[in-house]
Amino acid sequence: MSTIANSIDQAFAEIGEQFYPGSTRPLVRHRNRLNTEAAPSAADPSAWDAKPRKYVVGGVETEFFTVGQLAQALGRQPVTIRKWEREGVIPKSTFQSPGRDGDVRGRRRLYTRAQVEGIVRIAHEEGVLVSHQKPIKDTQFTPRVIALFERLAAEQ
Incomplete structure (x- = not known):
């Protein structure tokens, strides 16, 4: 895994218990939106x-x-x-x-x-x-x- 992905994982671990402002709904981590290496590539x-x-x-x-x-x-x-x-x-x-x-x-x-x-x-x-x-x-x-x-x- 790249260092970028590791830093993203660490950042989410730090804010893992946070919630959307004014809501009781927790933040949801979408790995495919943050890690461009894991995202599907554009179609050929x-x-x-x-x-x-x-x-x-x-x-x-x-x-x-x-x-x-x-x-x-x-x-x-x-x-x-x-x-x-x-x-x-x-x-x-x-x-x-x-x-x-x-x-x-x-x-x-x-x-x-x-x-x-x-x-x-x-x-x-x-x-x-x-x-x-x-x-x-x-x-x-x-x-x-x-x-x-x-x-x-x-x-x-």
Whole structure:
């Protein structure tokens, strides 16, 4: 165990009997939040296409990827991708998987490999994925992604 982890353990031992201010609830130690060595590492962004969903579209078996997989490819959270779609930063997904009972609830947004790879390429070219990024509205990201989706829809 590292010296940082030892010092954290010692600090918690010293305050072990303390409580949250104004409460009888004791402080709870969350080792995974304090010890970065024990915390799970970020998912490998290159593994986004490890498990594609396959559906037959127009007689051709096609690979599809979920919002989570698109988010992983972009190094973002799925909630961010949903927000981008809701705000019009990226177009609504072209495909959706059916819900379990055929209802609209439970449907999943699906993106083709070409859509995911195109979004990732455009994001890199526009500097959207850089840590000190400029705001998306100050780039050509949205118009380029919309044009990509239109071009891919025309090719089908």
